[in-house]
Amino acid sequence: MENMVAESFKYMILGMGIVFVFLYVMVLVLQFQAKMIGKYFPEKPADKGGETAGVDKKKVAAAIAAIQHHKNLRK
Amino acid sequence: MKRSLVAALLLFFTLFVTGASADEHHQPAAAAVEKSVEATHSENHDKSMWQLLSSFYKTTGIYAFTNPKDGVVNGEGEEVSKFHQSWGRIIMIGITLILFYLAIAKGFEPLLLIPIGFGGLLANIPMANMTSDHGFLGVIYNAGIANEFFPLLIFMGVGAMTDFGPMLANPKTALLGGAAQFGIFGTLVGAAALSQFTPLFDFTLQDCAAISIIGGADGPTSIFIATKLAPDLLGAIAVAAYSYMALVPVIQPPIMKALTSKEERVIVMKQQRKVHRLEKLFLPLIVLGLSILLLPESTPLIGAFAFGNFAKESGVVDRLSDTMQNALINIVTILLGLGVGSKLAAEKFLVGDTLGILILGLVAFAVGTAAGVLMAKLMNRLSSEPINPLIGAAGVSAVPMAARVVNRVGMDEKPGNILLMHAMGPNVAGVIGSAVAAGVLISIFN
Numbered sequence: 090m091e092n093m094v095a096e097s098f099k100y101m102i103l104g105m106g107i108v109f110v111f112l113y114v115m116v117l118v119l120q121f122q123a124k125m126i127g128k129y130f131p132e133k134p135a136d137k138g139g140e141t142a143g144v145d146k147k148k149v150a151a152a153i154a155a156i157q158h159h160k161n162l163r164k
Numbered sequence: 165m166k167r168s169l170v171a172a173l174l175l176f177f178t179l180f181v182t183g184a185s186a187d188e189h190h191q192p193a194a195a196a197v198e199k200s201v202e203a204t205h206s207e208n209h210d211k212s213m214w215q216l217l218s219s220f221y222k223t224t225g226i227y228a229f230t231n232p233k234d235g236v237v238n239g240e241g242e243e244v245s246k247f248h249q250s251w252g253r254i255i256m257i258g259i260t261l262i263l264f265y266l267a268i269a270k271g272f273e274p275l276l277l278i279p280i281g282f283g284g285l286l287a288n289i290p291m292a293n294m295t296s297d298h299g300f301l302g303v304i305y306n307a308g309i310a311n312e313f314f315p316l317l318i319f320m321g322v323g324a325m326t327d328f329g330p331m332l333a334n335p336k337t338a339l340l341g342g343a344a345q346f347g348i349f350g351t352l353v354g355a356a357a358l359s360q361f362t363p364l365f366d367f368t369l370q371d372c373a374a375i376s377i378i379g380g381a382d383g384p385t386s387i388f389i390a391t392k393l394a395p396d397l398l399g400a401i402a403v404a405a406y407s408y409m410a411l412v413p414v415i416q417p418p419i420m421k422a423l424t425s426k427e428e429r430v431i432v433m434k435q436q437r438k439v440h441r442l443e444k445l446f447l448p449l450i451v452l453g454l455s456i457l458l459l460p461e462s463t464p465l466i467g468a469f470a471f472g473n474f475a476k477e478s479g480v481v482d483r484l485s486d487t488m489q490n491a492l493i494n495i496v497t498i499l500l501g502l503g504v505g506s507k508l509a510a511e512k513f514l515v516g517d518t519l520g521i522l523i524l525g526l527v528a529f530a531v532g533t534a535a536g537v538l539m540a541k542l543m544n545r546l547s548s549e550p551i552n553p554l555i556g557a558a559g560v561s562a563v564p565m566a567a568r569v570v571n572r573v574g575m576d577e578k579p580g581n582i583l584l585m586h587a588m589g590p591n592v593a594g595v596i597g598s599a600v601a602a603g604v605l606i607s608i609f610n
Contacts, residue, residue: 092360093372094357094361097353097357098353100352100373100604101352101353104601104605108342108600110458111455111458111596111600112338112593112596113342114454115596116336119335119443122446127440130442132438
C-alpha cells in the first residue's frame, strides 16, 4: 500500500457518500410512502366514540328517568 | 487427562500394595490394573511412587504455568511464546475476572461480557487446548463465527426487536444515523495516518477498517467485519466494541454537552404523529430493496435484519418473531460470546495491537457521537421544525442505550422534556447506517 492515508480518505468519501445517499433515498421513499398510505388507506377516525357517547348519554338519562318514574308510581 | 487419571489410579494401588505387604510387589489386583495400564501406556510400567508423583505433577496446571516451554503450539498450530504461556495466561485470567466484575457489579452489557469473559477464561487454560479445531471453543468458533453466521442470527433477532415507528414518524432524523457513521470513516483515516507516519501502530488498511467499525457501536456488525477483514484482531475488537457500548452513558454526555449550548439542549420537539401499520410493514422491504439496488454486499446483514423486522411487523407469525427475539438470540448470544472469548487467549490478546485497538475504538466512538450532534445542530438551523441537537448523539447504533442517554441528558437540562422517542429515530437509523457502512467496507476490500 503506497499511500494509506490518501487511500483511506477516498474510502471515507465513498463510504459517507453511500451511507448518506442510502439514508436520504430511504427518507424520500418513506415520506412518499407515508403520503400514499395516508391518501389511500386512511386510518378509521378513532374519535367516532364522541357521537355515540352523546347518544348513549341521552338514552341513559331516559332510562334513569323511566326507572325513577316507575319507582315513584309504586310508592 | 487420560494419563492423569491412570496416574491417580496407579497411585492408589501402589499405596495399597506397599501398605499391605512391603516385599510382595505383584498382588493379583494390582497386577490386573498394571496389565491394563500396560496396554495403553507401556512407559508407565514399574514406576516408583516418586516417579509417579513427578510425572503427575508435570500434567498439572501449576507446572504448566510455572514452566513455560519452547515449541508449545496453540489451537491453530502457532507457537506460543514463553511469556504468553505463563504470565500472559495469568494476566488474561485476571482480565476475564475484571470483565466479570464489570458485568456483575457495574452492569456493563452482562449478556455479552459474561459469555465472552468465560470463553476467555477457558481459552487460557494450559494443555486443555479448547481453542483447537476439536476443542469446545474451537468447534463453536468454526461453526458460527469463522463463517460469519452467528452475527447474522443476532442481527435477525435485533430486527425482530426493533420498532421503526419513531423513525417513520419523522424520517428526516434518519440522516442523523448516517452522520454518526463518520465515527467509522474518520477513524479509518486516523488509523491509516497513525500506521503510516508513526511507529506507534502497524496496521494494514484492512485492520484499520475492522478497527474503525467499532465507531458504528454495533456489536454484531463489528464481529462480522472483523471476521472478514482481520480475524486475528477479533477478540480485541469485540471486547472493545461491547465495552464501549456499555460505557455509552459515560462516554457520550460530556461530548454532547461540549458541543451544544444550553438553549439548544432545552429545545422541545413536536409530538410525533401516529404511524400507520402499513408503513411499518413496508419499511423492512424498502430498506432491503434499497440495499439490493445500491449495495448488495450489505444484504447479508440488512437481509437478516429486514427478515426479523418483517416477521415482527407482519403480525401473523408471532411465534417466529417471538423465537427470534428471545430463544434464538439468547442461544446465539451464548455461542457468540464463547466463540469470541476463544480469541482472548493470551497469545492473541496480549499484543501491542490490542492497546491500539482499544484507543482507536474509543476515538471512533467519540467521533461518531460528535458527528451526530453536529449534524443535528445543522439540521436544527435549517429545518422549520425544532430539532434538539442532543438526539444526534443517538445516531450511533447502540440501541436503545444511546437513546436513553439522550433522554437523560435532556431531562437533566429541562425536566419533563422527554426526548426518548425522538432519539429512537436516529438510533434505529444508526443500525441501518452502520450496516450500510459495513457493506461499503466489504465491497471495497473484496
